Amino acid sequence: MKKIIHFITAFAFFAMLLSCGKNSQNGTKKQGALSSNAAEKVYVAPGEYDEFYAFISGGFSGQLAVYGLPSGRLFKVIPVFSQDAEKAWGYNEETKPMLNTSHGFVPWDDLHHPDISQTNGLLDGRWVFVNGNNTPRIAKIDLTTFETTEIIELPNSAGNHSSSFVTENTEYVVAGTRFSVPIPQKDIPIKDYKGNFKGALSFIAIDPEDGGMDLKFQIMMPGFDYDLAHPGRGASHGWFFFSTYNTEEASTLMEVNASQNDKDFIAAVNWKKAEEYISAGKGKKMPAQYAHNVYNDQTHMATSTIKDEVLMLDASELPGLVYLLPTPKSPHGCDVDPSGQYIVGSGKLSANLTVHSFQKMLAAIEAKNFDGEAYGIPILKFDDVLAGVVDQAGLGPLHTEFDGKGNAYTSFFISSEVVKWKLGTWEVLDRQPCYYSVGHLMIPGGNSREPFGQYVVAMNKITKDRYLPTGPEVTQSAQLYDISGDKMELLLDFPTVGEPHYAAGIRADIVMKNSRKIFKLEENDHPFAIKSESETKVVRDGNVVHVYMSTIRSHFSPDNIEGIKVGDKVYFHVTNLEQDYDVPHGISMIGANTSELLIMPGQTETFLWEPKEVGVWPFYCTDFCSALHQEMQGYVRVSPAGSALPLSWSLGED
Amino acid sequence: MKTIVKLIGVIFCFSAMLSCKNNAATETGDTNADAPSENAGTQDLGQAFLKDDEATPNVLDIAVGSPDHTTLVAAVQAANLENALVNAGPLMVFAPTNAAFDKLPEGTVENLLKPENKDQLAFILKHHVTPGKYDKEFLKKFKTLGQASNENVPVEVKGDDVYVGGAKIIASIPAGNGIVHVVDAVILPSN
Numbered sequence: 127m128k129k130i131i132h133f134i135t136a137f138a139f140f141a142m143l144l145s146c147g148k149n150s151q152n153g154t155k156k157q158g159a160l161s162s163n164a165a166e167k168v169y170v171a172p173g174e175y176d177e178f179y180a181f182i183s184g185g186f187s188g189q190l191a192v193y194g195l196p197s198g199r200l201f202k203v204i205p206v207f208s209q210d211a212e213k214a215w216g217y218n219e220e221t222k223p224m225l226n227t228s229h230g231f232v233p234w235d236d237l238h239h240p241d242i243s244q245t246n247g248l249l250d251g252r253w254v255f256v257n258g259n260n261t262p263r264i265a266k267i268d269l270t271t272f273e274t275t276e277i278i279e280l281p282n283s284a285g286n287h288s289s290s291f292v293t294e295n296t297e298y299v300v301a302g303t304r305f306s307v308p309i310p311q312k313d314i315p316i317k318d319y320k321g322n323f324k325g326a327l328s329f330i331a332i333d334p335e336d337g338g339m340d341l342k343f344q345i346m347m348p349g350f351d352y353d354l355a356h357p358g359r360g361a362s363h364g365w366f367f368f369s370t371y372n373t374e375e376a377s378t379l380m381e382v383n384a385s386q387n388d389k390d391f392i393a394a395v396n397w398k399k400a401e402e403y404i405s406a407g408k409g410k411k412m413p414a415q416y417a418h419n420v421y422n423d424q425t426h427m428a429t430s431t432i433k434d435e436v437l438m439l440d441a442s443e444l445p446g447l448v449y450l451l452p453t454p455k456s457p458h459g460c461d462v463d464p465s466g467q468y469i470v471g472s473g474k475l476s477a478n479l480t481v482h483s484f485q486k487m488l489a490a491i492e493a494k495n496f497d498g499e500a501y502g503i504p505i506l507k508f509d510d511v512l513a514g515v516v517d518q519a520g521l522g523p524l525h526t527e528f529d530g531k532g533n534a535y536t537s538f539f540i541s542s543e544v545v546k547w548k549l550g551t552w553e554v555l556d557r558q559p560c561y562y563s564v565g566h567l568m569i570p571g572g573n574s575r576e577p578f579g580q581y582v583v584a585m586n587k588i589t590k591d592r593y594l595p596t597g598p599e600v601t602q603s604a605q606l607y608d609i610s611g612d613k614m615e616l617l618l619d620f621p622t623v624g625e626p627h628y629a630a631g632i633r634a635d636i637v638m639k640n641s642r643k644i645f646k647l648e649e650n651d652h653p654f655a656i657k658s659e660s661e662t663k664v665v666r667d668g669n670v671v672h673v674y675m676s677t678i679r680s681h682f683s684p685d686n687i688e689g690i691k692v693g694d695k696v697y698f699h700v701t702n703l704e705q706d707y708d709v710p711h712g713i714s715m716i717g718a719n720t721s722e723l724l725i726m727p728g729q730t731e732t733f734l735w736e737p738k739e740v741g742v743w744p745f746y747c748t749d750f751c752s753a754l755h756q757e758m759q760g761y762v763r764v765s766p767a768g769s770a771l772p773l774s775w776s777l778g779e780d
Numbered sequence: 781m782k783t784i785v786k787l788i789g790v791i792f793c794f795s796a797m798l799s800c801k802n803n804a805a806t807e808t809g810d811t812n813a814d815a816p817s818e819n820a821g822t823q824d825l826g827q828a829f830l831k832d833d834e835a836t837p838n839v840l841d842i843a844v845g846s847p848d849h850t851t852l853v854a855a856v857q858a859a860n861l862e863n864a865l866v867n868a869g870p871l872m873v874f875a876p877t878n879a880a881f882d883k884l885p886e887g888t889v890e891n892l893l894k895p896e897n898k899d900q901l902a903f904i905l906k907h908h909v910t911p912g913k914y915d916k917e918f919l920k921k922f923k924t925l926g927q928a929s930n931e932n933v934p935v936e937v938k939g940d941d942v943y944v945g946g947a948k949i950i951a952s953i954p955a956g957n958g959i960v961h962v963v964d965a966v967i968l969p970s971n
Contacts, residue, residue, distance in 0.1 A: 380915075381912060382912070382921065385912075385926065388926075388932075455926065475911050475926055475928065476930055477906065477928060477930040478930055485800070518903070518930070521864055521928050522911065539867070539868075540864055540867055540869075540871075540911065540928070541863070541864045541867075542826070542863060542864075542867055543829070559826060559863070561826070561827075562827050562867060563867050563868050564827065587868065588827075588867070588868060590827060590830055591830050662924070
């Protein structure tokens with residue numbers, strides 16, 4: 127009998143264990159899809175459109191990826207700072223100048239923070255601005271073509287990180303330096319960092335008509351590290367806020383030495399005051415070398431100009447330009463709520479969030495109630511500017527976004543979660559785990575007066591077991607949460623390109639109506655363009671040969687070329703004569719030491735081929751353009767270097 | 781003897797039921813928003829529950845694998861802090877031994893392990909974690925450490941010994957995502 131009891135007990139125990147395991151598994155799945163209609167919420171039926179565009183940076187990929195929300199479908203990877211053989215970006219002759227810098231051709235960068243242009247504090251969907259960290263640059267992507275049309279280098283900067291955020295009328299795109307450096311650069315001992323290294327905050331004026339970028343001025347700041355930034359809006363329009371760390375001004379073993387101070391600062395910069403100082407002639411012009419690269423949609427070519435001067439305002443010498451707000455524990459995120467009233471600092475080594483009040487800041491400035499100064503810049507008293515603290519909200523806060531309904535959402539890296547809390551009462555309302563190690567968050571319209579508070583996207587650094595394994599390197603990932611209700615709900619995981627570092631999102635209808643379908647052939651001002659096959663020609667200038675070529679379904683003109691010699695430099699200038707939507711052509715030539723071309727309708731692109739061997743060498747269309755795509759090919763006859771064979775070209779002649 | 785066996789059986793059953801209950805809470809997505817516990821409501825999800833026999837053990841693996849740290853591990857589990865200990869880090873965990881917990885006034889641990897004291901327990905445990913990874917020798921460079929509890933603890937050097945928040949480091953084990961310093965006392969927060 128006793129044995130039986132034991133047996134029953136053991137059996138019951140096992141049964142419970144078993145059912146327990148089962149429950150937990152089913153529970154997980156259910157939570158993901160069946161019990162909550164998550165699948166329905168992210169399903170965009172074939173042929174239908176997503177509600178939002180999400181521009182998610184590729185981090186170390188150097189590119190910007192375009193996704194749809196809520197589906198998470200990838201539409202396009204826009205090449206920005208990295209060469210892209212698929213689109214010939216940085217390979218064809220037209221776009222090489224876009225990657226020019228004062229250091230020469232730099233074919234890669236680390237792309238971090240996209241921000242969408244605004245009018246009156248609302249997203250206008252005209253341009254996306256992004257920053258390159260490593261060789262400091264800001265790029266502009268035109269949302270009619272979804273192509274990078276301008277890149278400006280930033281002098282006196284290094285590790286261009288607190289960038290590229292726009293003011294509420296896109297008056298400026300603002301960029302702060304992560305690393306302070308000697309300004310101007312000079313040969314000095316690294317241990318002399320303190321006091322000798324400076325940080326530059328760059329204000330790039332944006333032309334309201336064409337988005338043209340002009341480095342209007344820089345503000346010289348103490349040698350701190352400038353991490354992230356956001357513009358004031360509404361009442362605080364005219365101010366810009368930058369988080370800082372390493373206010374210790376250490377130059378080695380930063381993980382220890384940059385964490386000694388209990389508080390660093392959020393620097394509040396009054397850029398309207400900067401404009402007044404400039405009008406009053408207080409700016410100083412200083413020599414600086416930086417590239418300004420502009421792509422023209424009519425010539426289909428980029429130009430690169432090296433500029434040699436920048437206007438500098440010294441924050442230590444100009445009262446009222448900058449104030450420092452003490453903020454605990456090496457703040458990373460520096461986020462301004464939609465009303466412009468609150469500035470949220472996320473001390474990345476803290477468990478708390480610190481929220482500053484813009485009104486209290488103004489009052490403290492008015493009262494001149496300072497707690498000392500740093501290099502002549504007044505430090506405000508922590509308690510004077512503090513609006514509130516979100517206490518023990520999680521571990522390792524990074525970034526806060528807003529839903530426009532009075533709630534804020536903060537990512538916590540160490541505890542790997544997104545936490546919803548209430549502005550004003552600072553109470554935590556909800557928390558959801560991220561899989562895993564979330565960095566930044568994005569609510570479409572987050573950096574504006576009116577966020578579209580329907581979804582939040584979490585961008586995760588680590589995925590481990592979340593997807594099918596692909597060797598040691600596995601995809602990083604985005605996670606979509608529905609935030610329309612009281613509680614957040616995880617809807618979807620989707621893999622991303624490179625490191626999904628930061629993102630900007632916008633309602634699709636604002637952007638899609640402006641999207642271009644073709645480039646008009648009659649507006650093509652490329653110097654080597656041809657507008658019809660009758661203009662086809664091949665011109666020799668010494669050992670340089672220019673081929674004026676065209677494409678149309680399904681042939682090249684010319685498709686046979688003779689009279690090319692070993693040692694020639696042959697430029698194929700290829701114009702796509704198509705004027706239909708979505709009919710690009712491509713071309714590549716055997717042995718060309720470059721990428722293919724991918725030419726949109728009405729566009730001209732150029733690649734260089736340097737034949738090294740005699741023979742007859744084929745080229746072909748690399749984009750599946752038509753039913754007769756496989757017939758779209760041609761030959762080049764290459765003769766010895768001293769050959770007297772004249773140039774000839776043809777299409778359809780035997 | 782037989783009674784004891786039966787009793788064990790009953791306890792097992794009871795604990796199995798309890799864990800079932802937790803899972804039931806997961807299913808309904810019932811999260812306690814006020815409790816700043818990590819990954820609340822997802823006790824069985826997250827990096828802490830990945831099986832990985834190839835990578836270097838993380839700080840949680842090391843604690844779980846140590847027979848001298850069963851009280852600490854039980855506390856981490858009760859506070860649902862597992863997932864906070866397995867991320868990329870770097871994390872430095874000061875791990876009090878079972879003997880260190882035994883030095884606390886009688887009933888303290890039992891009290892902290894009660895579900896209603898989960899927040900307090902989590903706070904105390906976070907007071908044993910520093911973002912960073914420094915060996916014992918290197919810790920001598922510090923005067924204080926900023927803990928995940930948001931409070932600082934003093935670092936003192938006495939001869940060859942290093943004391944953190946009054947607790948002596950008696951062993952150190954490097955981990956994949958940080959380092960575990962075994963300490964001889966529980967580090968109590970000031971508030």
